[in-house]
Amino acid sequence: MTGISARPGLTKPGYNWRVVDIVVAALISIAGGVIFWAWDQMALALTPATAGYPPLGGLIAGGWMIPAVLGMLIVRKPGAAIFCEIVAATSELIMGNQYGTTVLISGLLQGLGAELIFLAFMYKKFNLPVSLLAGAGAGLFCGLNDSFLPWGWNIAYEPVDKLAYIVFCTISGAVIAGALSWIATRGLARTGVLSAFASRKAASEPVFS
Numbered sequence: 001m002t003g004i005s006a007r008p009g010l011t012k013p014g015y016n017w018r019v020v021d022i023v024v025a026a027l028i029s030i031a032g033g034v035i036f037w038a039w040d041q042m043a044l045a046l047t048p049a050t051a052g053y054p055p056l057g058g059l060i061a062g063g064w065m066i067p068a069v070l071g072m073l074i075v076r077k078p079g080a081a082i083f084c085e086i087v088a089a090t091s092e093l094i095m096g097n098q099y100g101t102t103v104l105i106s107g108l109l110q111g112l113g114a115e116l117i118f119l120a121f122m123y124k125k126f127n128l129p130v131s132l133l134a135g136a137g138a139g140l141f142c143g144l145n146d147s148f149l150p151w152g153w154n155i156a157y158e159p160v161d162k163l164a165y166i167v168f169c170t171i172s173g174a175v176i177a178g179a180l181s182w183i184a185t186r187g188l189a190r191t192g193v194l195s196a197f198a199s200r201k202a203a204s205e206p207v208f209s
Contacts, residue, residue, distance in 0.1 A: 015123065020196050021075050028074065029084045032067030033091020039063040040097045054154065055161045058143060058168030062176025064106070065138035068114035070181035072134065073126050074188070076198045081118060081134070085111030102151045106142065113141030114177075126199070128207045131182035132174045139173020140166065 043060060050056040071084030089107025097103060117134040118126075143166030146152045154165055188194050189202035 014198070015078055017077050017079075021077055021080075024197075025071050025075050025080055025084050026087060028071045029067050029087030030091050032070075032084060032088030033095065035066060036064055036088055036092035036103070037095045037097065040092070040099070044098065055157065055165035055168060058139075058165040059172050060176075061139060061142050061169040062135060062172035062174070062178075065110050065114065065135060065142065065173050065177035066181055068111045068138050069131060069134050069177045070184060072114065072118050073131060073181055073185040073202070074194060074197060074199050076123065076126060078119070078123055079115070081115040081138075082108065082111035085114070085138075099153075105149075105151070106145055109141045109145045110138040110173075113137035113139070113173075126185075126202070127205065127209060128179070128182050132178040135176070135178025135181070136170045136174040138177055139170040142173065143167075143169035 039060070042063075043057065046057070046060065065085070067084040067088040068081040072081040074080075075084075085107045086104065089103045092103050092107075093101060099106070114134040114137050117130065117137045121130055143162075146154050146169070147157065147162040147166060148155065154162065157165065185194075185199055186203045186205075189200055189204075192200075194200040194202065
């Protein structure tokens with residue numbers, strides 16, 4: 001056996017994707033694509049506000065990472081963060097944006113940043129600290145992507161400005177994508193709409209353990 005199926009602890013039937021998992025993850029992703037599009041417009045509108053110090057733009061980056069964390073917190077299956085972020089980025093591309101096809105690479109990397117955190121906990125912990133770390137992981141990968149890869153929009157920044165941007169993206173990812181997604185999941189669990197998922201008990205799960 002190879003891949004995820006060969007890893008100890010990841011062979012439980014509960015980790016297999018069901019049709020309902022795919023459908024709900026896709027719906028989260030499409031909604032995320034709409035959020036991405038709206039966030040694109042907000043980023044454009046806020047450009048004059050950050051003109052004095054452009055790295056501050058990283059403080060709003062977390063909005064582009066919500067599907068990765070929210071999707072995983074709800075579906076709780078390996079690959080959910082990457083799946084939701086890529087599909088959301090694809091939806092954003094279809095609707096139109098100022099970043100072009102690079103959003104697909106951004107989606108992959110941001111999803112990967114969140115996915116690795118959940119993997120580190122073997123997809124068994126979905127509390128607030130893990131959610132914050134997942135958001136921060138997505139933000140870190142976002143900052144690195146924008147600062148060092150050839151298509152990065154701030155690749156011309158001075159090293160200290162790149163570092164500031166990466167820190168801002170990481171903080172934004174933790175707060176906007178991590179904390180807000182965790183709060184949203186608990187809220188949805190209270191309504192009963194997550195009854196088909198392990199996350200149905202999210203509202204009563206411990207915050208820190």
